[in-house]
Amino acid sequence: MAGLKRVLPTAFAIVAGIFVLLSAFTSNVSFGALGTYFVDTAVIIAAFALILGVINVLRVHGRKIREAQPG
Numbered sequence: 001m002a003g004l005k006r007v008l009p010t011a012f013a014i015v016a017g018i019f020v021l022l023s024a025f026t027s028n029v030s031f032g033a034l035g036t037y038f039v040d041t042a043v044i045i046a047a048f049a050l051i052l053g054v055i056n057v058l059r060v061h062g063r064k065i066r067e068a069q070p071g
Helices: 002-025 031-065
Strands: none
Touching: 002 031
16 A cells, blocks of 8 residues: 555656647647646646745745844
8 A cells, every 4th residue: 555655646646747748749629638647737737836835935944034043
């Protein structure tokens, strides 16, 4: 079960990457639509990850920034 937590996301990423590559190199409408969907989804996930990262940095270092403490 522990190995499945690593294998399943990796397999999904490989399949999504293959669809994105196929959409770039073929003129098939199905691959194009699916590739666009995966890219759009990745952009949304990356935006949320960036927002969470900024919030985390501000929470961890916010007090030191406000009080002008070194380190």
